[in-house]
Amino acid sequence: MRPAVSDLFSKTAEELKQTFDKKFFQRAKFIPSAKKTIAIFCALKDFIYQYPLESGRETLPVGLESLACRLEEQIKNSLCFLCQEKADCARCEQNARQITQDFILALPQIQRLVISDVNAAYEGDPAAISPVEPLLCYPGVTAVTLQRMAHFLHARGVRLIPRIVTEYAHSLTGIDIHPGASIGPAFFIDHGTGVVIGETCVIGANVKLYQGVTLGAKSFPLDPNGNPVKGIKRHPNIEDDVIIYAETTVLGNITIGRGSVIGANKWITQDVPPHTKLN
Structure with a gap:
């Protein structure tokens, strides 16, 4: 006799759970969401690039505040998951808030670095018709922009999230830059693959x-x-x-x-x- 479908799924689900120990499941709810993290950093990249915003520039602070709240949640999850004391501790929450605030304050400096990268790409490539072309089209500029944001968090002890961001950039562009790498201004990766x-x-x-x-x-x-x-x-x-x-x-x-x-x-x-x- 064929086993009941519900029994089949229950057995498989129970066996899958045995892959990880109990401690993992206690912390699993704090694993940062790769999907949410990628969406946040793609939106942050748009802020840095200053794409024309349909709703007008007066909404910039509101949109940035929303992204900061979403980012803080993911940073907190990352800190809690790797916390040596206990999950969901107050220290992780405080650290996540401070790191997020520091990150938002650093965005103008990151933007200046990205602009230097764009100019280096434009000046270094005779095929580029204007700086807008590398900004919109070049995989190297995309990969380095995401890495610069990820590097800021990596340098402040955040793990998982920076790797999610740079591995997303890797899958998107074929360029693999670890978030720990320190990169100066006017960096140009030509072709990139x-x-x-x-x-x-x-x-x-x-x-x-x-x-x-x-x-x-x-x-x-x-x-x-x-x-x-x-x-x-x-x-x-x-x-x-x-x-x-x-x-x-x-x-x-x-x-x-x-x-x-x-x-x-x-x-x-x-x-x-x-x-x-x-x-």
Whole structure:
């Protein structure tokens, strides 16, 4: 005899629940919503880009306040889920409110950085007819804009949400930038597909990367249990005014000196002096 449909679903649901321990389920309600987070940051990107708003500029503060309230909820969920004390604690709520306020106050500075990126893209690409073209069309500008917002939260100890944002950008643009990477002004990723920038990268001003460039880690030190050691500097430092052409791989905690030009398809694991040209 075939089992009743209700029994079938009940059995499957019970087995699925066994995947996670009880502690996970106690905290699961605090997992930030990826769908809501992506919607918030897409709207914040529009505020930074200053798209024409049909309802008029006088509604800007109201719309921004609404986004801030929604963002605070997701930040609180993230903090509570990872809290070492207990879920839904008052400290997490206070921290979420302060981080959200600091983030909103930082948006004009983030916008200035984005404008510098847009100008770098326009000035660095002879095919661009105006700065509006990279703003609206270039995947590199989109990926870096979202990363700059995510980086602010990552630098203040928020986890999960920054990765949701940058992995959304990765899926959208094919450009993978960890929210921990520190990126200076006027950063331009031309074409963009396949670019990877690791967590501890430090990138200076006026840097230009082409498609397929990897700024990655050479190796992962292991702890006594054989697990990768976390929280150490393991990615490259790219100084000001550097250009790295397509499909070049730069690995490890090394420095590409100021003003250097690295040709395509290079494998680099040692420091490069300033003003070097590798053809």
